[in-house]
Amino acid sequence: MPQQKPKILLERIALIGIGLIGSSIARAVKRGGLTAHISVTARSQESLDKAIELGIADSVTLDKVDAVKEADLVIICSPIGAYRPIIETIAPSLKPGAIVSDVGSVKQAVIRDLAPHIPKGVHLVPAHPVAGTEHSGPEAGFAELFENRWCIITPPPDTNETAIEQVSQFWQALGANIEIMEPTHHDLVMAMTSHLPHLIAYTIVGTATDLEKSLTNEVIKFSAGGFRDFTRIAASDPTMWRDVFLNNKDAVLEMLQRFSEDITALQRAIRWGEGDILHDLFSRTRDVRRGVIEAKQEKMYD
Secondary structure (H helix, E strand, O other), X not given: OOOOOXXXXXXXXXEEOOOHHHHHHHHHHHHHOOEEEEEEEOOOHHHHHHHHHHOOOOEEEOOHHHXXXXXXXXXXXXXXXXXHHHHHHHHHHOOOOOEEEEOOOXXXXXXXXXXXXXXXXXXXXXXXXXXXXXXXXXXXXXXXXXXXXXXXXXXXXXXXXXXHHHHHHHHHHOOOEEEEOOHHHHHHHHHHHHHHHHHHHHHHHHHHHOOOHHHHHHHHHOOOXXXXXXXXXXXXXXXXXXXXXXXXXXXXXXXXXXXXXXXXXXXXXXXXXOHHHHHHHHHHHHHHHHHHHHOOOOOOOO
């Protein structure tokens, strides 16, 4: 019996940016045969050459306008700070019925920057695949990145339902679980689960670099699991995370204030030898860890 060909979901996909997430999308799409053509654009010819070398693009160009022509789905995989100039450049070349999506971890700012420039007849369906590693560049991607991870879709009010369904089907085909969420709520949730932990990691590793050189060297040499994990998180792309914090500052500051209050209470408990308070906190946090594992959200490459 002849092998059935993969079902093509979209004839042509354009990726703007080919770093970790963009290249992982391209690999997963190629693996599943989900499109007839992947067009890629990026800031450097080196990245485009690497995409061709890796076999994850059918065509490449430094010209964003050329990249999006005739594309059924355009996915912006660039730092959030670049979204507005990107959409201003490509908007006149988007074909009627096309879908514009993205992979950013902040959604209110994405809608703010993209929505005013979306042409009539083109659909904006922002998305956030909650997956990643500390690595970057076309070589860092892998097709399995999204498997059993969540992709949160945050459509603006009155978004075309068919377009939402197409984006949902696309991410499901890449192995992701789908959640539809209101953008403001998304940003608050991510501020706690992703943005604040990164901010803390950057701070702790930054503190280590400010120590006397001999002490810093020993901290690195004798890094145990805790500090080692913080260094992994703090090695994430600095441009991307700069833009995340600047574009989700209200939610991050709210969570940071809560964290500051909790750390002050913990400081008091340590100072006054309040072991029961410490034990209660550490017991509750163990339960959260078990919940993460039970939800199957524990992966070595996250």
